[in-house]
Each structure stands twice: as C-alpha cells, then as structure tokens.
Amino acid sequence: MSATYTGGCQCGQIRYKIGAEPLTLYLCHCQECQKQSSSAFGMSLTVPRDAVVIIQGQPKAWTRKADSGREVTCLFCGDCGTRLFHERTYSQETINVKAGTLDDTSWLRPVGNLWTRSAQPWVMISDEMLNYEGQPKDVRPLWEKWAEQHS
Template sequence: MRYEIRSQPLTLYLCHCKECQKQSSSAFGMSLTVPRDALVVTRGQPKAWIRKADSKREVKNVFCGEWGTRLFHERTYSPGTINVKAGTLDDTSNLLPVGNLWTRSAQPWLTISEEMLNYEGQPDDIHPLWNKWKQQSS
C-alpha cells in the first residue's frame, strides 16, 4: 500500500494508551494528525475495524489489507482529521513530537519530557497540540 499526505500536518504526538502500546508492539504509538481530505491512498486497498478507545469513543483503525500494518485511524468525534501512524512514513528523520497523551498508562521506565505538552488521558481540547506544532515548525 502507498499513500500521500498532500498538506502540512497539524501536529504530532505520542500516545501511551494500552491499545497503542499493543498495536505498535512498543511503549507508545505516534500519531501525525493531518486534514482528512489531505490523505490520499494511491496504491492498495486498506481494510478497517472499529474499536472503543480508552476514552470510550469509537476509533476506526485502518490497516494494509495485504500486510496488516496499521496505517491510520479515524476518530468519529473529529471527522475533519485523520491520524497517520507516523512510523509508516518513508522518512521519519525530521519528526519531532510536541506532546504525550495517556501518560498515566506510560511505561514506568520511560522519561516524559516536561518541554512537551503532557496529558494524563485524552485532552478535551487538541488545539494546544496544533499550536505547539505550528510554533515548532516555524
């Protein structure tokens, strides 16, 4: 599968919820939020399944139908955006996350930077993450 992001991302954060830990087989998942209409699948046919997030909201998980790699997720409460799983990008060398979500589930050995925006759970307002990303990208 191949996809393109045809606009600038809105933010990049790390999610430490138990589901992201399981799905990434790591300590956290990376979410690169982009406008929904900026993400275009150019090759392959994705598949999806819907789950309840730790926040109790529905999340549509989209993955490669051939290899099973999780590619992005759509949140019913934010239909104008989509979160790309940043580890699937061709080049991740310039990625610099601005925040951490679900820190109460973070692995105890992981150091959370105080320079980032940090939330114990799901933030009520995601715009501070967007603003910090804009400041960092300028």
C-alpha cells in the same frame, strides 16, 4: 518541510501521500496504542483528512472503542497487518497517520504525550512537551505547539 509526504505499509501493497502540512504529532501511551504498535507507545501525525490520498491498494478497517470511550476506526494493510491510519468519529475533518509508516521519519519531533498515566515506567516524559494523563479535552494546544515549532 515538504508540501507532500509519502508512506505505506511494510509489504508495499498500500501506498499513500499527504498533500498538506501536518497539524501536530504526539505520542499516545494508552494500552491500545501499546498493543497496536507492539511497543511502549504509538505515534500519531494529525493531518487534514482530505489531504490523505491512497495511491495504491486498499486498507482494511476495524473499529474499536478507545480508552477514552470514543470509537476509532483503524485502517491497516490486510496482507502485512501494518497499521496506517486512525479515523476518529469525533473528528471528521482530520485523520491520524501512524507516523512510522512515512517514507522519511527523520524530521518527526513529537510535541506531546497522551495517556501518560498508562506510560511504561521506564519511558522518560519530557517536561518540554505538552503532557496529558488521559485524553485532552481540547487538542488545539497540541496544534499550536506544533505550529510554533514549525514556523
């Protein structure tokens, strides 16, 4: 994997780079992620917050309550609406990049599934991944599984 990753919104107004290796990648099947992705789940690539640099444009922010009851600030392009990042008030040192906004997504391999209890019935949940019916109390196993697969 590269030490620098780049991405941006659909219209190209916002561009970013990530200057560190990701900590994990998981799929979230909560109803909010289904709505924001207009799909069956959202993909979240957790990275150190200070590794993300906006190199063009300025995202807009909207804060909502997650299914877990915690607050999430959603950062998106004000022009095309592409969701780029999720900032979680309970995890100030990391940020979730919406992985589909990366320029190269060919290397992405999720290690877990969150909120499987609200997954669409046709989605196949692999037993080879870490699976949680709701929000995990501890995300370290997701980080460990990612590190194990990328060492």
